[in-house]
Amino acid sequence: MSLAAASLSAMSALPLAALTGPFEVSLHSYLYLSAVIFAVGFFGVLLRKNTLVIYMCLELMLVASTVALVAFSRFNGVLDGNVFVFFILTVAAAEVAVGLAIIVALFRRRQTVQVEQLNALKN
């Protein structure tokens, strides 16, 4: 009996326990989700060779952080996280415009956006 209870409590510490029993969406669920999206974006930045796709993966990491901020804000009953996400959205829009202009300027000069060919600073 106690063993079953112990194993159950150990299970509930795992995110996979969501599939096995009644599940309350907690702050931790949103934090796990945010971490997973962030990690996927990070992996994309490391793995991809196309500058535009790398940039998209960077945006994905930014979005993951906004999920965490909104979740913290909601579960603590304050508005500051939401307002911060508001500012992040604005800055991200400006940043994307400037970044894409830089990529276009780079393409105009080098005729490529593949990172393995953009090695002017190598050695």
Place this chain on the structure above:
Amino acid sequence: MSDVLFHLFAILTVACALGVVFNKNAVNSAICFLLSLVGVAGLFVLLDAFLLAVLMVLVYAGAVVALFLFIIMLLDVQGGERKKFTKATLLSSVIAGGLLVTGLVSFARNARTGQVSVADNVPVVGNSLRAYAEQLFTVYLLPVQIVGFLLLIAMLGVIVLSKKFDNTAVEDAK
């Protein structure tokens, strides 16, 4: 009901994020990114941040992804034959990604949330426009001004960056 929706949007978001990373075609990546953002907007609705959900769809899915698609199609880079990864690259990215996941998950797991881990106990504050307006025009007035100025600077910077300067005129002036 809300936990079913949470899982739905979470799976949509993560699956489309994986689609961004693993699609060979950059246009498909951009469309996956769009779907991922829609999933995030759904999560924002579940978190009672309706304004942010609408803004997410308008600003990110509307403007940013459209800009990405425009640039991808303008440059028309499909990359041709993709080079194989060297083993060192693949190994180090897997290790780095694994370390990042471990660190973030242990952070999320050990986060002390006290009594607030269930949303029903917490009053909803983010669902009215009036609350945002009060915050933005009192506490955060200076950041609002700064961000507006930043947008102006970004616009000017983009114009300067994408303008084609005539190099011969500069050399003649010398």
